[in-house]
Amino acid sequence: MRTKCPVYIVIGEAPLRRHLVSMLRSHGHVPTPFSTGTDFLEASHFLHPGIAVLDVHLPDMPGLLTLQELLSRRRDIPIIMTSTGADIRVAVQTIKKGADDFVEQPVDDQILLETIDNTALLLEERIDLQKEKIRVEIFLDRLSKREFDVLKELANHDDNYSVAKKLNLTVRSIETYRSRIMRKCGTSKFADAVSMCRGYIS
Template sequence: MTIPSPTIVYIVDDDAEIRRSSWFMLSAAGLSPRVFAGGADFLEELPHLTLGAVLLDLHMPDVSGFDVLQAITARNAAFPVIVVTGFSDVSAAVRAMKLGAIDFIEKPYVDDELITLIESAVARCKDADQAQECRRAAERKLALLAPREREVLELMLAGLPNKLIAHRLQVSSRTVEMHRAKLMSRLDLPNFSAAIRLAIAAGMDLRASLEA
């Protein structure tokens, strides 16, 4: 299966207002959105759906976004999934991407940012060679980090605040802040969301972080 043009985007969210606003925004951008009121509705239709991108809210009642991701993976469906998380919900974003999500976006999101993520997700899905080059580029970036900076990054990805990172590494909170600033500068990243994407793109083993 290949993703048709215009790109179909399946909006899976239990919030009616978000479904409505997302539908209008994606339609205006020239995409072809279709809405689902929850994970169960989407999974019921999944075997019959044309390949497209999925904008998936993680925190839904009954069938959560995590359940949907697991079902997509179990069926070997090649839908590029962008998950919607709460602000600074680091552990949820990392868990979702370990389950197969291509990217994530935090609420409230900017329209242009979402369109860019969808276009990027679809492009990566179409070009496996490009995906491999992205991984190699991300690995080269992470290799620039000093060992202590990488430790701090891994603990940040686990969702630990500076105080707990300091306790874990037996250093001061001020030292953690310095390492955090240095690693963000060294990696030339604008924000922590970008750090998560880089770590996932590089295939960083996050199991230890998730268990921290």
């Protein structure tokens, strides 16, 4: 793994949980153990972005339910599901429910390490996406309602004249708003502002 990463071990079986914590720590990871899905979900609001190793069978609630609850709260914690005696149907079901990978128990340490390394790439992508989302939200919050309306209409490929007519403004006013939007976005090209906000305005 290129950088140390938080790994959340959500497994009810104490011996396995302790082993994975020790093994991951010895390989430079930063493991945090949880014995129940409830404890993990309660802590999820405060956890740093990381990777979860989540057992299908937990003592307090189904692992798949824990998976779904986590996905509704956090998108920056990729999830590796694990289960004892799992067949292909269980693995497929967890992936369909939103897990990023699956490791069968008894856990092979090397396979888990490789899976975590691969999943870490997803984590980096999701962290980058989250940062970009925050950047876009901050930018949009800085816009006045009229600036937002102009950005939205121009993003729909309407020209200055059409947008001016639609918003009951002059073409000169549209050009002024374009300049303000670019300045607040920190770009010299209006197309860059549109590209950054694509998917956040409709």
